[in-house]
Every structure is written in structure tokens, then in C-alpha cells.
Amino acid sequence: MTSPAPTTQLAAMMQSAHQRTLELLEGLSDEQLIGPKLPTVNPLLWEVGHVGWFHEQFILRREFGHQPMLDRGDSLYDSIAIAHETRWDLPIYSLDEIRSYLGRVCMTLIDRLDGGVADSRESFLYQFTTFHEDMHDEAFIWARQTHGYPTPDFLPDGPREGVPQGGGALSGDAEISGGWFQVGSTPDADFLFDNEKWAHDSFVAPVRMARAPVTNREFASFVEDGGYDRRELWGADGWHWRNDSEAQHPVYWRRGNNANWQLRRFERWLDLPLDEPVIHVNWYEASAWCRWADRRLPTEAEWEFAATMREGPNGLVKAKYPWGDEIASSAHANLDGYALGPADVAAFETGDSFWGCRQMLGNVWEWTADTFGPFSGFSPDDYKEYSGPLFGDTKVLRGGAWTTRSRMARPTYRNFFGPERRDVFAGFRTCAL
Secondary structure, three states: OOOOOEHHHHHHHHHHHHHHHHHHHOOOOHHHHHOOOOOOOOOHHHHHHHHHHHHHHHHHHHHHOOOOOOOOHHHHHOOOOOOHHHHHHOOOOOHHHHHHHHHHHHHHHHHOOOOOEOOHHHHHHHHHHHHHHHHHHHHHHHHHHHHOOOOOOOOOOOOOOOOOOOOOOOOOEEEEOOEEEEEOOOOOOOOOOHHHOOOEEEEEOOEEEEOOOOEHHHHHHHHHOOHHHOHHHOHHHHHHHHHHHOOOOOOOEEEOOOOOEEEEEOOEEEEOOOOOEOOOOOHHHHHHHHHHOOEEOOOHHHHHHHHHEEEEOOEEEEOOEOOEOOOOOOOOOOOOOOOOOOOOOOOOHHHOOOOOOOOOOOOOEEEEEEEOOOOOOOOOOOOOOOOHHHOOOOEEEEOOOOOOOOOOOOOOOOEEEOOOOOOOOEEOOOEEO
């Protein structure tokens, strides 16, 4: 059950997400707002309409009986009913109409909040819809990256404290004791998604886990060593993907005029930032690198243990964040999108876990070894299609990226994507064999 939340907090979160959505529409032509038909992205103008429709449907109409604000909304923006490949051909509303619609939905929802503290039900509904918009905003950012569209510009939407210190590389492993702990979230969590239900006992053996994610420099060594052509590194499914894709390096890399590697970030080509974590690599690429380096991906239980557990006076205790229970700030992690890219892996020392692992929240999502599936006791929440349809077909990622909003970034949050996806803001850290 979601904890009751102040209505001022719920309103501020919703306004913040609305601001970010509008910012992601800026600087794009009418043609770019639709974009080419690809299997991993939506037409941006259609997806923004879906966000507004979801808010309206999930709270105003279903919960409180409001009449639809759009005449054709149900036939255009229901992502469950409308096949992905048809979304480029729909008679969707114009940009001006959608901006107006988003504003009306947002203000109607905020006007419903009458001060004080919202009950558990209302707190869940408002946070879930805001986080749904946050997830789509992250998808809008990777769509802009996929298409090579202009770099977005994000204005602060609240206080930002702390200045991250440090840069460069961070080598070595953290020694993690292991032990019994509870994976997942408990009913008294401030908020949780259905796939986090419920916390259950798990044993983690002692493990040596990398203090930092794999860097561009480290991944480039794998590329230079012919890693993409060595079948023994890939496994059957990975080799099938590699042959179909004809991949020879990460998706947004190329050789520059001086034969050094370059990386595309939105519309700009940069010399490869060697000490940043490698990003936009899929699960197959991460797994192949691990075999090449005689390492392995962590299980999600190992990852969560390293990110949350610490030694207390009477044994192991679980903290809300890697650094403790203090709410995430810009001193702890690269979140909220303002950096417009990853930081070096040695940055954000303040955010270290008890064991010495850095950047377990923010910078890049981290692939784990596990296939996404239900915990014991799982039951879907109001949005029944959120988790269940993806069980068994996707891999678990943990931690959040530079694009992820700090209000939803938690070590217990389970993200999930197909192992072939290279467009999401994913990298990986490793464990010793």
C-alpha cells in the first residue's frame, strides 16, 4: 500500500513531469515529431498524446467518472489496443491541440488536490501516472538520440543541491560479504511497482563486484580484439542477433578521421569519452564482453544486495539508497537529465554504497544476468499490463540512467527490456567469476 503523500508534493511532481514533456517537444520540426517508422520508438507526437490520455483515463475517467476531453482519444491513444506499427498512420491531433490537451488534463488533476495529505489510494494514482510520464519522457530522450535529433534543453524544475566531484576511471572490485536479505519491496514502502511485490528472503554468496560500470575504454579493447567476430563469446541467441544486426561495435560509435573512435550524442559526434561508462549496449553485447574478460553479469539479487545492504550494530540492515536513507540529490548521482549525458565512472563518490560500489543509481541502467519474472506473491496493480506481459521475454536492469528522474530512482526498482535493445540508456557492471 502506497504511503499517504502531501498533496503539494503530488502536484509538484505532476507539474515537473508536464514541464519535461513540453521541453522534449521543443526544437523539432513537424516531420521530426512523427519520425521514421522503427520498431523501438513511437511517433513522438502520438506518444505525447498517449501520455495525456493515460493520465485522463487512469484517474479522471476510471476513478472519478469524468467525461472524455478528446472526441477521438480512445481510438487513437490506447497503447494496449493500438498496434505499434499503425501509429504513424493515425489521424492524430496537431501539436497545438495536444499541448492544450496536456495542459487541461494536468490542471484538472492538480485542481482535484485540495491541500493536506492525500490518502493512500490517491497517492498511488498520482505517483503512478507521474512515473508513467517520467518513463515516457525517458523514451522521448532515447527517441531523440535514436534519430540524431537536436540535444534537448531542460530547465530546473526544483531545487538542485550539491556539485559532483571527481572524474576519470575507477578500477577494482568491491568485496561484498553476502548473506541473507530480502529482495524486493515491503508493503510499508513509500511507493512500489507491482513487480517489486513482495520482499522475500534470498541468500547471496560472497562476491567481488566491480566498483564501477564498464567504461568506453574497456569496451573498446573488446572491439579492437575482434570481440564481435568471435562466436564463442556470444552464446546461441547472442550470435544470432549479432549476425542479423551485422554489429561490429556499439550502435552510436564510428571511426573518426584519425581512426580513433567517436560517439554520437544526439546530433553531435564526439571523441569517445574513454572514462564514461559504455552506454547503448544490449544484454548480448554486455554478456559477450563478460566472457571475453572472464567476468560475469551480477544477478539482480547480488546487485540489490550491493546497492542496499550495510553492516549495522546488530547485523545487516537494508537502506533506501546505496549511500543510506538520505533522499537522492545531484551530489549523490547523475539523474534527472540535466547533465545531458553520462559522467565519468569515478564521479559521484558521495553516492558510494557501503561496500564501495559507485554510481549504482544514475548514469547508466545496468543489465543483470536475470530474466524478468514475477516474485512469489506477485499480483498486478491497477495497470495490469505493466509487468505481466513482459515476464519471461525481457532481462532485468537496475539502477537508473542520467535520464531517469530522481523521484522514482530506487535500488528496488526493476526495469526490463528485451536483450536485443541497444537504444535504451543501458550499460553494465560485472562480477568476478
